[in-house]
Amino acid sequence: MSHSTKNLNDLSHAIKKWGLELGFNQVGITDTNLQTAEQEHQAWIEKGFHGDMDYMAKHGVKRTRPAELVPNTQRIISARLDYLPPEAENSTSILQDSHKAFISRYALGRDYHKVMRNKLQKLCEKIQSELQSFQIDQFEYRAFTDSAPVLEVALAEKAGLGWRGKHTLLIDKNNGSWFFIGEIYTNLPLPIDEPASNHCGSCSKCIEVCPTQAITAPYEVDARRCISYLTIELKTSIPEEYRPLIGNRVYGCDDCQLYCPWNKFAEITQEPDFSVKHGLADVNLIDCFNWSEDEFKSKMAGSAIYRIGYLQWLRNIAVGLGNSETTPEIIDTLKQHLHHENEMVQEHVRWALDRHLA
Known part of the structure; x- marks a missing residue:
């Protein structure tokens, strides 16, 4: 193992540790190869299944080729943040009461865009501040969370955060699917994690x-x-x-x-920002x-x-x-x-x- 490779390995472990310290529940790293996902995405678009969501098609291959969106991107750091609030345990009873308003559990607290973006930015700043100790000179990055043409689920699956379920959402066998994911596109050639395996089986x-x-x-x-x-x-x-x-x-x-x-x-989430607001x-x-x-x-x-x-x-x-x-x-x-x-x-x-x- 060369010295630079060791430094990259050490930095990778540190990034995951810092992510957990910032409140993320898991952090994984993957490369930019989304060839299979690109074919599946294009087939989905051609069927018209995206409806009026024109933004799903208009960016072309930028969504499926990360380096086209952010030049010099070599790796994607993918982060998971659980959001299920304790008050959400009454979900099925709300659905069964026709006089109540059922609101998707992810929207009961603070806007996740703001929470995730803030944590991702803090992680980027931490990496930037620690680069010298790993003898690495340059860190280029851009952080995203449901805010750009990014195939978030495909990237998170490759990064080992879970598998894409039959409902197309990401599932982790130890934590279910009540979580957000966000990404950091970076030029750092960090070691990549093993993709998650699928455990849906025959369940439908x-x-x-x-x-x-x-x-x-x-x-x-x-x-x-x-x-x-x-x-x-x-x-x-x-x-x-x-x-x-x-x-x-x-x-x-x-x-x-x-x-x-x-x-x-x-x-149940440990993130205070995801606690239920206004009794929703x-x-x-x-x-x-x-x-x-x-x-x-x-x-x-x-x-x-x-x-x-x-x-x-x-x-x-x-x-x-x-x-x-x-x-x-x-x-x-x-x-x-x-x-x-x-x-x-x-x-x-x-x-x-x-x-x-x-």
Whole structure:
């Protein structure tokens, strides 16, 4: 082993240790070869499964060839951060109460973009400050978390953080799938980790429980049917055929994770920023629907939910109310919003009211 190789090995071990000290739950390292993932991604795009998410296609090979996005990239440092808050243990009971608003567990606390980006930047700064002790001169880097054309799951799988489940999310056999991942692209030729092996076996629970049958085949999701896409990414009217299937899921959907057997090993997050804000783990649809725009902005400030905006929030809540068990209060609430100034909101309120009055 040459001296430089030893230094790189030592630095790799140090990076993983520093990552854990910063609060990450796991750190792995991989190379830039995404040839197989590139073929799969292109086939997915050609099927039109990305829907209105034009950004999934417009960057070409920058998404699948890291050095095209960030010149000189030789390695990707991939980091995992668990997010499941303790209050999320009532998830299935919320789903079964049609008067409650179910919000994807990842969005109950502070916006993960901010939390992950801050930790990744601190890790980069730590590496930079310690380079001389490893006799390494130059450290080029860029950090990402769901914020650029990056194949995060494919990279994390290669880095040993887990395997891509049949629902296309990353699963770790010791920690389930309730976690975020982020990346540091770097020029450092660090030693790489072994990829994770697949342990889904013959299980198809995620495919069976998907409310809209969006998992069209193992390891393939048609985003146009996915409730997360319909309630978050889609900015226009939700197709009527999917509205009854959405139930009370007003921001995202966790069914494929809630019923995944591997999540019995999931750990509750130790990250304070992911604790539930404003009681969002257990709120009534009517209460959410009656928020003014100022209330929405105030309560959702610093949350991932803020990104969809007030009108899309009302659209989603209207669908949830349309799927609720009928009560006089729900009918009165919908009638009060029947002539909302926004045409999209108005359309979904009409649909919801018609379901109760039919």
